[in-house]
Amino acid sequence: MADLFSLLSFGPDGWGDELLAGLGVTVALALVTLPVGLVLGFLLALAKDSGDRALVSASTILTTIFRGLPELLTLFIIYYGGQIALQQLFRLLFDRYIEFSSFTAGVIALSLVFASFASEVFLSAFRGIQSGQYEGSYALGLRPTSTMRLVILPQLIKLALPGLSNLWLILLKDTSLVSVIALNDLLRNTNIAVGVTKEPFFFYAVACLIYLSLSLLSSVGIGSIDRWARRGEGAR
Amino acid sequence: MSVGDVAADDRAYVSEQLIAAQPPPPEARRWSKARIAGLILLGIWTAVAAGLVLFFIREWNPSLLQRYGPRLLHGLLVTIELVGIAVIVGAALACLVGAARLSRNKFIGTFAYAYVYFFRGTPLLAQTFLVYYGAGQFRDSFEAAGLWWFFRDAFNCAALTFTLNTAAYQAEIFQGAIRGVQRGQWEGARALGLSRTVIFFKVIAPQALITALRPLGNEIIFMIKGSAIASVITVYDLMGETRLAFSRSFDFQVYLWAAGLYLILVETLRRFWDAFEARLTRHLKRAEQTPKGKRVVDTQMGA
Numbered sequence: 001m002a003d004l005f006s007l008l009s010f011g012p013d014g015w016g017d018e019l020l021a022g023l024g025v026t027v028a029l030a031l032v033t034l035p036v037g038l039v040l041g042f043l044l045a046l047a048k049d050s051g052d053r054a055l056v057s058a059s060t061i062l063t064t065i066f067r068g069l070p071e072l073l074t075l076f077i078i079y080y081g082g083q084i085a086l087q088q089l090f091r092l093l094f095d096r097y098i099e100f101s102s103f104t105a106g107v108i109a110l111s112l113v114f115a116s117f118a119s120e121v122f123l124s125a126f127r128g129i130q131s132g133q134y135e136g137s138y139a140l141g142l143r144p145t146s147t148m149r150l151v152i153l154p155q156l157i158k159l160a161l162p163g164l165s166n167l168w169l170i171l172l173k174d175t176s177l178v179s180v181i182a183l184n185d186l187l188r189n190t191n192i193a194v195g196v197t198k199e200p201f202f203f204y205a206v207a208c209l210i211y212l213s214l215s216l217l218s219s220v221g222i223g224s225i226d227r228w229a230r231r232g233e234g235a236r
Numbered sequence: 237m238s239v240g241d242v243a244a245d246d247r248a249y250v251s252e253q254l255i256a257a258q259p260p261p262p263e264a265r266r267w268s269k270a271r272i273a274g275l276i277l278l279g280i281w282t283a284v285a286a287g288l289v290l291f292f293i294r295e296w297n298p299s300l301l302q303r304y305g306p307r308l309l310h311g312l313l314v315t316i317e318l319v320g321i322a323v324i325v326g327a328a329l330a331c332l333v334g335a336a337r338l339s340r341n342k343f344i345g346t347f348a349y350a351y352v353y354f355f356r357g358t359p360l361l362a363q364t365f366l367v368y369y370g371a372g373q374f375r376d377s378f379e380a381a382g383l384w385w386f387f388r389d390a391f392n393c394a395a396l397t398f399t400l401n402t403a404a405y406q407a408e409i410f411q412g413a414i415r416g417v418q419r420g421q422w423e424g425a426r427a428l429g430l431s432r433t434v435i436f437f438k439v440i441a442p443q444a445l446i447t448a449l450r451p452l453g454n455e456i457i458f459m460i461k462g463s464a465i466a467s468v469i470t471v472y473d474l475m476g477e478t479r480l481a482f483s484r485s486f487d488f489q490v491y492l493w494a495a496g497l498y499l500i501l502v503e504t505l506r507r508f509w510d511a512f513e514a515r516l517t518r519h520l521k522r523a524e525q526t527p528k529g530k531r532v533v534d535t536q537m538g539a
Binding site: 055071084175207215 | 270273278353354359360361365369370373464467479492495498502
C-alpha cells in the first residue's frame with residue numbers, strides 16, 4: 001500500500017506532478033469554457049425569448065443539434081471537421097496553413113453544448129420574472145440595457161443559479177472527454193500513468209477522487225454565490 | 237311612406253353599403269434589430285445546410301456507404317441495446333438505492349448517499365476506465381470467482397458501468413419525486429386505514445411517477461449520449477463503428493452520418509416521451525384551458 005502511495009509522490013519517480021499538471025489543464029478548460037458558454041447561452045435565451053420567428057427558429061436549430069448530439073461526437077466533429085473547414089477557408093483566403101489545438105476544439109465544443117443547455121435554464125428563469133418588473137423600470141425611464149443590467153439580471157441570477165450550477169458540474173465532468181483527442185488533461189495523464197505503472201485501479205480511483213473533490217469544492221463556491229445572490233432577501 | 241319603411245331602408249343601407257366590423261389589421265412587421273439578426277442567422281443556417289448538401293454531393297461515396305452503412309446501423313443497434321440494458325437494470329437498482337436513500341437507518345442512508353455522490357460526481361469516462369481496466373488488474377481473483385468471462389468483454393463492462401451510473405441518477409429522481417408528494421397524501425391514506433404497502437403502491441407511487449417522468453426522459457437521453465463513451469474502450473456501438481470507419485477511410489462524412497443517426501434517435505425518443513407523458517397525464521388537463529373554451533368565457537364576460 002505504501003508502494004502505491006509513493007507512486008503519487010512529486011518528482012521523477014512519482015506521478016503526483018503529472019496528475020497535478022493534468023488537473024491544471026482540466027480546470028483551465030472548464031474555466032475558459034464557462035464564460036463563453038454563459039454569454040452564448042444568455043444570447044441564445046434572449047433570441048428564443050425575442051418572439052421574432054426567424055430568430056427563434058435560428059436559435060432553436062442550434063440548441064436542438066447540440067443538445068441531441070453526444071458530447072464526444074460534437075468534440076470529434078469540431079476537432080476534425082473544424083480543422084478541415086478552417087484549413088480550406090484559410091487556404092482560400094490567405095493561402096496559409098493553420099491548425100487549431102485540441103484545447104481550442106475542447107473549448108468550442110464544450111461551450112456550444114453548455115450554451116445550448118444554459119439557454120433553456122435562462123429561458124425558464126426569464127419566464128419566472130414578472131412583466132411588472134419591466135414595466136416598472138420603463139416607467140422609471142430606464143433604457144432597455146439598464147433595465148436588463150440593473151433590474152432583470154440580479155433577479156435572473158437567483159432564478160438561474162440552481163440550473164447553471166448543475167450545468168457547471170456536468171461541464172467539469174465533460175472536460176474528461178478531451179482526453180480522447182489527446183489533450184493532456186487529468187484523465188489522459190492518468191491513462192499515461194496507468195500505461196507505465198500497470199496500476200489501473202489505483203490511478204483511476206485517484207482520478208475519480210480528484211474529480212469528486214473538484215465538485216465538492218464547486219458546491220462550496222456555488223453555496224457562497226447563492227448567498228451573495230440572495231443577499232437582498234434579508235436574514236432568515 | 238311610413239316611418240317603418242325608412243327604418244327598413246336604413247337597415248338595408250347599413251347591411252349593404254357599410255363594411256362589416258372586422259378585427260384590427262395585424263401589426264406591421266417592422267425591421268427591428270431582432271428581425272434583422274434572425275434573418276442573418278437563418279441565412280447562415282441556410283448556408284450551412286447548402287454547404288452540407290454540396291459537400292455530400294461532391295464527396296458522395298457509394299462504396300463507403302456500402303461498406304460502412306450496414307456496420308453503422310449495426311452499431312446503432314448495439315447503442316440501443318447498451319442503453320436499454322443500462323436504463324432497465326439501472327431502474328431496478330435505482331429503486332433499491334432510492335429506498336435506501338429514504339431509509340430511516342442512518343448507516344444505509346449514508347451508504348446510499350455515498351454511492352449516489354460518487355457516481356454523480358465523477359466523469360462517466362473515468363468510471364468506465366475504472367471498471368474495465370481496473371477489472372483487468374484483478375483478473376486472477378475474478379477467474380477464481382468464475383466471473384472473468386463477464387469482465388473480459390468490453391460490452392459487459394460498459395453495460396455494468398452505465399447501469400451503476402444511471403442507477404445513481406435515477407435513484408435521485410425517484411427519491412426526489414417521492415419526497416415531493418405532499419405529506420397530506422400519506423396522512424389521508426393512513427386515516428383511511430390503508431397499510432403502508434398499499435399506500436405506497438396505490439397512492440404515493442402513481443403521483444410520484446408523474447413528477448419523475450420528465451427527468452427520467454432526460455436521463456434516458458443523457459444515457460444515449462453518454463453511451464458514445466463506450467467506444468473508447470473498444471465497444472463497437474454507433475460511435476465505435478464511426479471511429480473505426482473514419483480511421484480506415486479518413487472520410488469525414490461518416491461523422492456526419494453518425495450525427496444524423498444520433499439526432500434522429502434522440503429526437504424520436506424525445507417526441508415519443510412527450511406523447512407518453514401527455515397520455516399518462518391526460519387526466520390532469522382541464523377542458524376549459526383550450527383556446528376555444530377560453531374564447532367562450534371571454535364573450536360571456538363581454539356580454
